Amino acid sequence: MSSWWSGASIRVRLTVWYTVVLSLMLVLYATATFVAVRHEFREQLEEQQQIDTADAPSSLTTDPEARLQEQLREVLVVLVLGLPLIVVLAGAGGYVLARRALAPIDHLAAEARRLTADRLHERLSVPNQHDEVGRLAAVFNDTFARLEASFGQLGRFTADASHELRTPLAVIRGIGEMALRETRTPAEYKDAIGSMLEDVDRLTRLVDTLLRLSRGDAGTIRLSPDVVDLGELARDVVSSLGILAEERRQRLQIAVAANVRVAADRLVLRDAITNVVDNAIKYGPPDSAIDVRVDANGQQATLTVADQGPGIPDQHRDRVFDRFYRIDEGRSRESGGTGLGLAIAKWAVEVNGGTISLEPAASGSLFRIVLPRIAVSAPRQVQPGTPA
Amino acid sequence: MLVVEDERKLAHVVSSALQAEHYDVVVAATGEDGFYRASAELFDLVVLDLMLPGRNGLEILQKLRQRHIETPVLILTARDGVEDRVLGLDLGADDYLVKPFALPELLARIRALLRRGRPSEALRLKAGDLELDLVARRASRGDRAVELTGREFELLEYLLRHQGHLVSREMLARDVWKEPRRATPLDNVIDVQMARLRRKIDCDGTARLIHTVRGVGFVVREEEP
Numbered sequence: 021m022s023s024w025w026s027g028a029s030i031r032v033r034l035t036v037w038y039t040v041v042l043s044l045m046l047v048l049y050a051t052a053t054f055v056a057v058r059h060e061f062r063e064q065l066e067e068q069q070q071i072d073t074a075d076a077p078s079s080l081t082t083d084p085e086a087r088l089q090e091q092l093r094e095v096l097v098v099l100v101l102g103l104p105l106i107v108v109l110a111g112a113g114g115y116v117l118a119r120r121a122l123a124p125i126d127h128l129a130a131e132a133r134r135l136t137a138d139r140l141h142e143r144l145s146v147p148n149q150h151d152e153v154g155r156l157a158a159v160f161n162d163t164f165a166r167l168e169a170s171f172g173q174l175g176r177f178t179a180d181a182s183h184e185l186r187t188p189l190a191v192i193r194g195i196g197e198m199a200l201r202e203t204r205t206p207a208e209y210k211d212a213i214g215s216m217l218e219d220v221d222r223l224t225r226l227v228d229t230l231l232r233l234s235r236g237d238a239g240t241i242r243l244s245p246d247v248v249d250l251g252e253l254a255r256d257v258v259s260s261l262g263i264l265a266e267e268r269r270q271r272l273q274i275a276v277a278a279n280v281r282v283a284a285d286r287l288v289l290r291d292a293i294t295n296v297v298d299n300a301i302k303y304g305p306p307d308s309a310i311d312v313r314v315d316a317n318g319q320q321a322t323l324t325v326a327d328q329g330p331g332i333p334d335q336h337r338d339r340v341f342d343r344f345y346r347i348d349e350g351r352s353r354e355s356g357g358t359g360l361g362l363a364i365a366k367w368a369v370e371v372n373g374g375t376i377s378l379e380p381a382a383s384g385s386l387f388r389i390v391l392p393r394i395a396v397s398a399p400r401q402v403q404p405g406t407p408a
Numbered sequence: 409m410l411v412v413e414d415e416r417k418l419a420h421v422v423s424s425a426l427q428a429e430h431y432d433v434v435v436a437a438t439g440e441d442g443f444y445r446a447s448a449e450l451f452d453l454v455v456l457d458l459m460l461p462g463r464n465g466l467e468i469l470q471k472l473r474q475r476h477i478e479t480p481v482l483i484l485t486a487r488d489g490v491e492d493r494v495l496g497l498d499l500g501a502d503d504y505l506v507k508p509f510a511l512p513e514l515l516a517r518i519r520a521l522l523r524r525g526r527p528s529e530a531l532r533l534k535a536g537d538l539e540l541d542l543v544a545r546r547a548s549r550g551d552r553a554v555e556l557t558g559r560e561f562e563l564l565e566y567l568l569r570h571q572g573h574l575v576s577r578e579m580l581a582r583d584v585w586k587e588p589r590r591a592t593p594l595d596n597v598i599d600v601q602m603a604r605l606r607r608k609i610d611c612d613g614t615a616r617l618i619h620t621v622r623g624v625g626f627v628v629r630e631e632e633p
Contacts, residue, residue, distance in 0.1 A: 213623065214622025
């Protein structure tokens with residue numbers, strides 16, 4: 021029974037429910053009617069008998085009791101025979117109505133089935149956006165839009181990745197072919213081989229980074245969360261990258277509030293900060309200042325990195341964290357970037373429960389990392405007697 | 409020394425590099441052959457690839473250790489998942505390298521494995537007229553004292569310990585900077601630090617000691633290679 025029930029279509033189930041409920045109501049109604057009619061008849065009969073006894077006490081020609089029984093039986097027959105007929109008619113009507121009500125859903129399903137990965141740009145038609153089906157269609161369309169966006173991103177990423185892998189491959193091949201074209205001095209060979217190895221190195225690093233990102237996407241990177249002092253971590257990064265800023269005669273300044281603790285995987289979070297600070301050093305002009313600040317703001321811990329570089333135009337602001345996204349094609353590759361630094365930073369912050377954003381700034385660019393802060397006050401006291 | 413590696417080119421590269429360092433090398437191309445040789449002959453070290461036709465590297469390792477053959481084993485693997493490495497080391501490997509690896513690193517690790525158990529080094533390191541006093545943490549070149557920062561000293565110490573051998577940026581990142589992962593920013597840091605160290609060590613017409621080998625890394629050597 022239960023398997024038949026769950027196997028039946030909504031239309032059938034709806035009709036059965038409707039018919040059962042209707043039958044119960046009708047039976048109730050019929051019973052009530054019958055009882056009321058009988059009561060009415062009895063009262064009439066009693067009145068009749070009183071009149072009869074007053075007028076002609078001995079006239080007992082016809083039996084009024086028997087007549088009453090006869091009339092009641094007729095009413096009962098009408099009710100009992102009419103009831104199934106009405107139920108059957110109503111059931112049939114209900115079945116037809118259910119089909120009409122459910123038709124848009126079948127239609128929707130048929131439309132949705134047409135939409136495959138390569139036709140994701142199409143949308144379902146929304147006949148009436150205020151009714152249930154319309155809302156369902158709108159929800160579907162929303163999902164399709166998001167699917168389309170992520171499919172698009174995936175496609176772009178694959179294309180970009182292949183392109184980025186191809187460039188060092190082309191260099192390696194070109195240098196090798198050039199070196200073999202004629203006999204050269206050992207120094208020239210050494211130079212050629214060294215240059216090829218440099219690009220092998222680049223290729224290796226790129227593959228490593230891609231692998232990390234894809235593991236991040238798949239969620240197979242195991243984190244080891246720890247209580248991390250954000251200020252200390254920032255100082256650590258700044259002291260390790262300080263030499264790069266020095267080389268560019270930049271002032272790498274750091275100001276940290278005390279006791280800003282967050283729960284995070286230290287190494288992963290350190291990667292994020294390293295990439296953002298490195299980015300600032302790379303784009304900040306010589307003789308400028310780079311400011312790293314760590315602050316606590318209520319429940320939030322924030323780390324900001326501000327440089328005095330050219331800044332990032334508004335239209336690029338959302339996309340700087342995209343993989344391989346470059347505002348200026350030539351420049352960042354020249355400085356040895358893979359185009360994945362900020363993408364790694366974004367992943368690393370988000371996997372630790374935080375957010376990273378590029379804030380609008382009057383000049384230069386201002387990156388902000390926000391993480392939930394761990395309270396430093398004494399361990400929370402459990403009030404005795406408070407219900408758990 | 410036994411190299412068990414099925415990829416012909418890689419086996420050739422590894423064995424030539426080892427021969428250039430004057431090690432005797434035997435190459436086994438299949439797991440079966442590798443296992444047979446490793447259990448029949450006596451080697452100082454086995455370089456073992458994990459993905460092999462015939463018999464899996466981990467299986468060979470396990471069998472060897474079960475037979476109480478304690479030859480040091482360095483495993484090569486294309487997989488860098490933590491589980492794989494832990495599994496290899498648990499089964500009795502002495503060290504591991506993830507492909508693609510740098511040859512200088514392979515050689516350095518082999519030297520370290522062969523050196524294992526011997527009493528370790530002196531308190532002074534020398535290369536030409538460069539001297540490093542590890543106790544006082546002072547450096548001098550000829551009569552001239554060289555002022556070094558902490559990092560510079562560690563860097564120079566590492567280079568001198570691997571004197572005459574190539575040192576890759578990976579090795580420096582891991583052993584001097586103690587960074588488990590090598591990222592682009594760190595490479596730049598290493599290069600800048602190296603340039604500064606070189607300015608302090610190899611200046612005013614003295615013979616150059618620190619050499620850059622393009623695409624590979626650095627080496628401390630007395631004369632031009």
